[in-house]
Amino acid sequence: MDKNAKIYIAGHRGLVGSALIRALTKQGYLNLVTRTHAELDLTDQVAVKDFFAAEKPEYVLLAAAKVGGIHANNTYPAEFIHENLAIQTNVIHQSYVNGVKRLLFLGSSCIYPRDCPQPIKEEYLLTGPLEPTNRPYALAKIAGIEMCWSYNRQYGTQYLAVMPTNLYGPGDNYDLQNSHVLPALIRKFHEAKLANNPTVTVWGSGTPRRELLHSDDMAEACLHFLQISPQTLQEKLPTNQPPLINIGCGEDLTIFELAQKVETIVGYQGEIVLDSTKPDGTMRKLLDVSLAKNLGWQARLPLETGIHSVYQQYLSSL
Numbered sequence: 001m002d003k004n005a006k007i008y009i010a011g012h013r014g015l016v017g018s019a020l021i022r023a024l025t026k027q028g029y030l031n032l033v034t035r036t037h038a039e040l041d042l043t044d045q046v047a048v049k050d051f052f053a054a055e056k057p058e059y060v061l062l063a064a065a066k067v068g069g070i071h072a073n074n075t076y077p078a079e080f081i082h083e084n085l086a087i088q089t090n091v092i093h094q095s096y097v098n099g100v101k102r103l104l105f106l107g108s109s110c111i112y113p114r115d116c117p118q119p120i121k122e123e124y125l126l127t128g129p130l131e132p133t134n135r136p137y138a139l140a141k142i143a144g145i146e147m148c149w150s151y152n153r154q155y156g157t158q159y160l161a162v163m164p165t166n167l168y169g170p171g172d173n174y175d176l177q178n179s180h181v182l183p184a185l186i187r188k189f190h191e192a193k194l195a196n197n198p199t200v201t202v203w204g205s206g207t208p209r210r211e212l213l214h215s216d217d218m219a220e221a222c223l224h225f226l227q228i229s230p231q232t233l234q235e236k237l238p239t240n241q242p243p244l245i246n247i248g249c250g251e252d253l254t255i256f257e258l259a260q261k262v263e264t265i266v267g268y269q270g271e272i273v274l275d276s277t278k279p280d281g282t283m284r285k286l287l288d289v290s291l292a293k294n295l296g297w298q299a300r301l302p303l304e305t306g307i308h309s310v311y312q313q314y315l316s317s318l
């Protein structure tokens with residue numbers, strides 16, 4: 001890819017979007033197009049049409065979405081399905097209309113059936129019922145994958161759908177209600193340490209397993225697949241399946257084990273209490289990342305190093 005190629009990063013101030021900006025800048029890409037949510041509401045069909053017609057990006061990284069943890073997904077299902085369907089429909093369609101060379105659509109590991117075999121292969125999509133706590137979000141993401149595949153088949157576009165596992169990194173959402181588990185635990189243990197609280201509450205049974213990937217690894221994966229040659233894709237992506245690539249580190253741990261790791265890194269001395277009134281969500285969603293590896297990408301940052309580094313970033317943001 002030409003270093004002057006015009007690349008639009010949708011959602012550039014988010015967890016993944018900001019990591020994409022860091023990675024693109026590091027690799028010497030200079031011609032980056034960005035808009036804040038206030039400047040361009042991606043649910044607005046006319047505004048998105050005008051933006052693409054004016055800017056004519058050559059590449060699109062679609063990292064804008066309505067995102068949140070288990071509680072947010074369960075509490076605002078209408079917003080999760082409506083906003084995600086609108087954002088991705090507008091951006092994918094206008095990418096086609098304006099001749100974008102390649103688009104990367106970010107989905108999520110929650111698109112796969114709740115009880116599917118582990119580790120989860122791309123081919124398990126649509127083979128069983130979804131997890132209820134995030135079904136509206138997952139269905140929106142599945143529609144986005146289908147849209148990428150349909151445009152590829154009918155119009156010969158080269159859109160890819162990358163499916164990340166649970167992500168964390170600098171600039172994460174630390175809201176105690178709406179965030180994902182890792183930032184929530186970092187904040188809970190840190191605040192309990194400062195206040196000398198005897199207990200920290202962890203939602204659910206502690207037994208669900210999660211796979212966590214740093215946003216810098218995710219951004220490297222996105223750039224790898226944005227730049228991969230059409231020949232390699234043609235050779236290695238099954239033609240009878242959606243253009244889907246799982247992105248994960250290939251290892252998971254229980255929520256209780258994760259809480260213990262955070263407890264140690266933060267240096268909290270009290271006790272962990274489980275709140276069984278809160279939902280567990282999917283019991284396990286470990287991705288099979290052999291396709292990504294076969295296409296030349298694999299995760300680099302070990303979880304413990306990643307947690308140490310985000311805890312330092314969290315402290316410096318206070």
Ligand SMILES: NC(=O)C1=CN([C@@H]2O[C@H](COP(=O)(O)OP(=O)(O)OC[C@H]3O[C@@H](n4cnc5c(N)ncnc54)[C@H](OP(=O)(O)O)[C@@H]3O)[C@@H](O)[C@H]2O)C=CC1
Pocket residue numbers: 010011012013014015016017036037038040041042043062063064065066067083087106107108109164165166167168180
């Ligand atoms: N975080 C995770 O654990 C995971 C994330 N993903 C996927 O990765 C992608 C990026 O997620 P992540 O970076 O975590 O999300 P963030 O919430 O951190 O960032 C999302 C970005 O999208 C922007 N945005 C949201 N709605 C609109 C809109 N209507 N118009 C314009 N911009 C909008 C937000 O702007 P603003 O904040 O101003 O609204 C924000 O900059 C998403 O597709 C998500 O589904 C997949 C799996 C796990």
Ligand SMILES: C[C@H]1O[C@H](OP(=O)(O)OP(=O)(O)OC[C@H]2O[C@@H](n3cnc4c(=O)[nH]c(N)nc43)[C@H](O)[C@@H]2O)[C@@H](O)[C@@H](O)C1=O
Pocket residue numbers: 068069070071073108109110134137138165166167176177178179180181182184185201202203204208210255278279280281282
């Ligand atoms: C990325 C992914 O993220 C979501 O799915 P999730 O993995 O279930 O999300 P989560 O990170 O919020 O929780 C993981 C586990 O951790 C437990 N847990 C313990 N204590 C806290 C806690 O304090 N906060 C949170 N949020 N969870 C906690 C919690 O009960 C659950 O068992 C969906 O948005 C989905 O759509 C999606 O894509």
